Amino acid sequence: MTAPFAEVTAAEEIPKIIRLDRNLYAASFSLMKLIPARYILRRAVDDGRIGPETLIAETTSGTFGLALAMQAAQLGRRLVLVSDPAIDDRLYRRLTDLGAVVDRVRTKAAVGGYQRARLDRLAEVRTEHPDSFCPEQYSNPDNPRSYALVAELLVEALGQIDCLVGPVGSGGSMCGTVGFVRSLHPHCTAVGVDTQRSVLFGHPDGHRGLRGLGNSLLPANLNHRVFDQVHWCSEPVAYRATRELHQRHSLFKGPTSGAAYRVAHWWARNNPDAVTVVMLPDDGYRYQDTVYDDRWLQTAGHLSGRQPVEPEPRHDVRDASGEWTNFAWGRRSLDDVLAALR
Incomplete structure (x- = not known):
C-alpha cells in the first residue's frame, strides 16, 4: 500500500507542540509564514x-x-x-x-x-x-484565516488554552489563531509581543534593530481588539531570551521567538493555574553569526546592563522607553486606547 506523503511545504508548516514547563507549552515552527x-x-x-x-x-x-x-x-x-x-x-x-x-x-x-x-x-x-x-500579507484576510489550522492543532493537543502569547508583525498569526481559539474558549487571554519604536500599538516610529516583529505602518490585518495585554521587548532582552531558550530547552530559534518566550515564561509563572501557549515562529539559522555569537553580542553592547526579570508597567502606550514594558490593552481599538490618554 502506498503511503500518503505530503508536499514539502504542507509538511513544514505544521508546528511541534512542546511542553516547556508545568503550564507552559510552545507551538514551535520551522517556518510559521x-x-x-x-x-x-x-x-x-x-x-x-x-x-x-x-x-x-x-x-x-x-x-x-x-x-x-x-x-x-x-x-x-x-x-x-x-x-x-x-x-x-x-x-x-x-x-x-x-x-x-x-x-x-x-x-x-x-x-x-x-x-x-x-x-x-x-x-x-x-x-x-x-x-x-500580490499576496498582500498585511491586508489579505486569508492571512489570519489560514491560522485556523494552528488553532485546531492547539485545541486538539491541549484542550484548554487560557493564554496565547506571540509576536506581532502583520497581525495575521496572533489575530487569526486567537480568533479561532476563542470560538471555543472565549476567555483565552491574548498577549501581543512588539518592540520599541514600532507603530503597531502606539509607539512613535523609529529605528528597530529587532527584526521579525513590529512595523512602521499599521497593517489592516491587525485587529487591536484581540489583545488583552501588549509587551515591548528591546534587542538585549530578546537576544538573551533566545539564548536561554536554546540553553534550557534545546530550541534553536530566532530572536522573535526569544522575545515571545521571555513574555510567556513570565506570564505562565505569574498565572500558575493557566495553560499558556507561546508561538515560536522560526529557527535560528539566520542568526548564527549574531545572536548565537557571544563576541558579536558583547561588541554590540547587548550583554551589558542588568537583564530585567519582569516588565515595567506603562500607562501611556506612546512611551517607548525601557528594556521590557507592558500595557493593559483590554481588547480595545487603538483609537480607544489613545483617546483614553487625552
Whole structure:
C-alpha cells in the first residue's frame, strides 16, 4: 500500500507542540509564514487569480519571502520580492537559489521608512507586469484565516488554552489563531509581543534593530481588539531570551521567538493555574553569526546592563522607553486606547 506523503511545504508548516514547563507549552515552527503563504497562493491558483504565466510579487525582508519562494518553487511560478538592505546575505542566497528575484530598495521614504518605499516599488513592479498577483500579507484576510489550522492543532493537543502569547508583525498569526481559539474558549487571554519604536500599538516610529516583529505602518490585518495585554521587548532582552531558550530547552530559534518566550515564561509563572501557549515562529539559522555569537553580542553592547526579570508597567502606550514594558490593552481599538490618554 502506498503511503500518503505530503508536499514539502504542507509538511513544514505544521508546528511541534512542546511542553516547556508545568503550564507552559510552545507551538514551535520551522517556518510559521508557510501557513499563510501556502494558503494564500493555493487559493489564488484554485480560483484562477494565479495563472500559468502570472508573476507573484510581494514586499518582505523576512521569512514571509522565504515561505513564498518555497511555495512558488513548488507551484512553478515566477516570484519577485521587494526588500531593503535589512535582508541578510544568508536569506538572500536562499531566496535566489529558489528562483526568486530580490529587488532591494536603497532609500527610505520620508514617511513610513523602508516599508513605505518597498510598497511604492512593489506598485511599480505590478504596473510593469499586468499579469501579477500580490499576496498582500498585511491586508489579505486569508492571512489570519489560514491560522485556523494552528488553532485546531492547539485545541486538539491541549484542550484548554487560557493564554496565547506571540509576536506581532502583520497581525495575521496572533489575530487569526486567537480568533479561532476563542470560538471555543472565549476567555483565552491574548498577549501581543512588539518592540520599541514600532507603530503597531502606539509607539512613535523609529529605528528597530529587532527584526521579525513590529512595523512602521499599521497593517489592516491587525485587529487591536484581540489583545488583552501588549509587551515591548528591546534587542538585549530578546537576544538573551533566545539564548536561554536554546540553553534550557534545546530550541534553536530566532530572536522573535526569544522575545515571545521571555513574555510567556513570565506570564505562565505569574498565572500558575493557566495553560499558556507561546508561538515560536522560526529557527535560528539566520542568526548564527549574531545572536548565537557571544563576541558579536558583547561588541554590540547587548550583554551589558542588568537583564530585567519582569516588565515595567506603562500607562501611556506612546512611551517607548525601557528594556521590557507592558500595557493593559483590554481588547480595545487603538483609537480607544489613545483617546483614553487625552
